[in-house]
Amino acid sequence: MGATFELYSRAIGAESWMYRYEFSRPDLPATLQVGLIAYIYEAYPGNLNAQFDWIRFDNEVLSTSDFNQPVTALYAYPNPFKDIIHLKSQTAIDEVQVFDLSGQKLKTISAKQQSISQLSLKELSAGIYFLRIFAQDQQELIEVIKQ
Incomplete structure (x- = not known):
């Protein structure tokens, strides 16, 4: 499932810029696998703040130290x-x-x-x-x- 987002930016004393990005987000499997990296993008209508995040699943062993x-x-x-x-x-x-x-x-x-x-x-x-x-x-x- 893909979506197109238009992001606008204006610098003082400069013209407006328009950025066009295409994002696709495959549905994650119910069971996540080691080494899988999931990308998360959040944007809301009228909100200029966009948040990108990624999650990586490892099988490293942790200890109390x-x-x-x-x-x-x-x-x-x-x-x-x-x-x-x-x-x-x-x-x-x-x-x-x-x-x-x-x-x-x-x-x-x-x-x-x-x-x-x-x-x-x-x-x-x-x-x-x-x-x-x-x-x-x-x-x-x-x-x-x-x-």
């Missing part, structure tokens, strides 16, 4: 929380930074000031925040919701 998993198992609960959120980690937490959705740092809590097993965040309004947690030369970013 292929993933960069944090050394620490860290839990923040309850989530959502009201005023206080508890932190549980297998290693000592060195520092916690609190960020809002715009990326602005709102608060930093250091283990030099206190042991970090819970955070009082009652001064924050209800919303979504990020905690950047530093523990044993590792850092994790987790999303928390304040009610």
